[in-house]
Amino acid sequence: GAVVSQHPSRVICKSGTSVKIECRSLDFQATTMFWYRQFPKQSLMLMATSNEGSKATYEQGVEKDKFLINHASLTLSTLTVTSAHPEDSSFYICSARGEGVGSRYGYTFGSGTRLTVV
Amino acid sequence: AQTVTQSQPEMSVQEAETVTLSCTYDTSESDYYLFWYKQPPSRQMILVIRQEAYKQQNATENRFSVNFQKAAKSFSLKISDSQLGDAAMYFCAYRSFGATNKLIFGTGTLLAVQP
Numbered sequence: 418g419a420v421v422s423q424h425p426s427r428v429i430c431k432s433g434t435s436v437k438i439e440c441r442s443l444d445f446q447a448t449t450m451f452w453y454r455q456f457p458k459q460s461l462m463l464m465a466t467s468n469e470g471s472k473a474t475y476e477q478g479v480e481k482d483k484f485l486i487n488h489a490s491l492t493l494s495t496l497t498v499t500s501a502h503p504e505d506s507s508f509y510i511c512s513a514r515g516e517g518v519g520s521r522y523g524y525t526f527g528s529g530t531r532l533t534v535v
Numbered sequence: 536a537q538t539v540t541q542s543q544p545e546m547s548v549q550e551a552e553t554v555t556l557s558c559t560y561d562t563s564e565s566d567y568y569l570f571w572y573k574q575p576p577s578r579q580m581i582l583v584i585r586q587e588a589y590k591q592q593n594a595t596e597n598r599f600s601v602n603f604q605k606a607a608k609s610f611s612l613k614i615s616d617s618q619l620g621d622a623a624m625y626f627c628a629y630r631s632f633g634a635t636n637k638l639i640f641g642t643g644t645l646l647a648v649q650p
Contacts, residue, residue, distance in 0.1 A: 451637060455578075460626060460640045508578060512638070524638060526580035 419445050421513050423527025430501055430534055438496045438530045440511035446491035447513035451524065452484075455508040467494060491515075501534040508532075537562045539629050541641035548617045549649050555602075556612045556644045558627030566632040569603065569610045574643075575623040583625070586610065614646075622648040 420443040430436050440450060449468050453461040467473035467488035475481050483505075485497040494513075498505055511527040538561045548554035560569070571583040586594045586603050593601050598618075602611045614621055627641040 458645075460642045461580075461638075463637055463639075466637055510578075510580065512580070529578045 419513075419515060419525040421447070421511060421525045421527040423511055423530060425530055426528060427531045428533070430532070432502055432534055433500055435497055435499045436501055436532060438498075438509055438511075438532075440494050440496075440513065440527045442492050442513050442515055442525075445513075445515035445525075447494065447515045448491065449514040450486075450488055450494035451512040451514075452486060452494075452496050453510045453512065455510060455529075457508075461510060464496075498532065501532070503534045506532055506534045537564070537567075537629050537631070537639050539627050539639050539641035541627055541644050543644045544642070545645045545647070547647045547649060548614070548621075550617055550619060552617055553613060553615045554617055554646065556614075556625050556627075556646065558610045558612070558641055560608050560610065560627070560629050560641075562608070562629065564631060568630045568632070569601075570628040570630070570638070571599070571601070571610075571612045572626045572628060572640075573621075573623045574626065575620075580626075584612065617648050619648050619650060622646055 422441045424439050452464045455461050463476050464479045465473045465475045467486050469488050469491050473486040488494040510529045512524040514524050540559045567588045569586045573581045573583050584594050584596045584599050593603050598615045600613045624643045624645050626643045628638045630638050
């Protein structure tokens, strides 16, 4: 089945530094990638949608300059949290849609990244 | 804009019993998809079941089945013969019919399974 590998699973960084999260589709071409943020015991909130080779579309209220998304290839998308602050601490999850794989109707999710900014 | 509502923040079921999780949604579209996702403590999102709105027949996947009422905009999940491994957060989700449209999630229901 379709697999999305997300790394790192956990990261602790100092306030003011940047953190990059990677999502790779292992056995399919991810034409679209969705990035979510999830606070404890809450639902997934969509941050942005990216299509391979295009600029990401951000949801209202999401800072484009803080959350940089790159989707330069069909197998890799990255989310960079720039100048991270404690309020950016959260669980980040990617979700990919691809062609020709069982995720035709549903999307395949990465395993998530727990970001802690100290 | 579409919305998804899950009115049960928490549910509990005895092992081997049946439980039903509720979900309602609001949309003006006629074609769309509905999903139930499971998020266990590992936080990995797992697709449980999906339903195409144009299909009248309720989807079934082993012990999981849905009651899809299009007119009422209701999409409940029934888990039969509950197992300890079913304990998780369950999210109902909506997606418009377009190929790359985003998933809209409900607030989730935390299901506990009692031995």
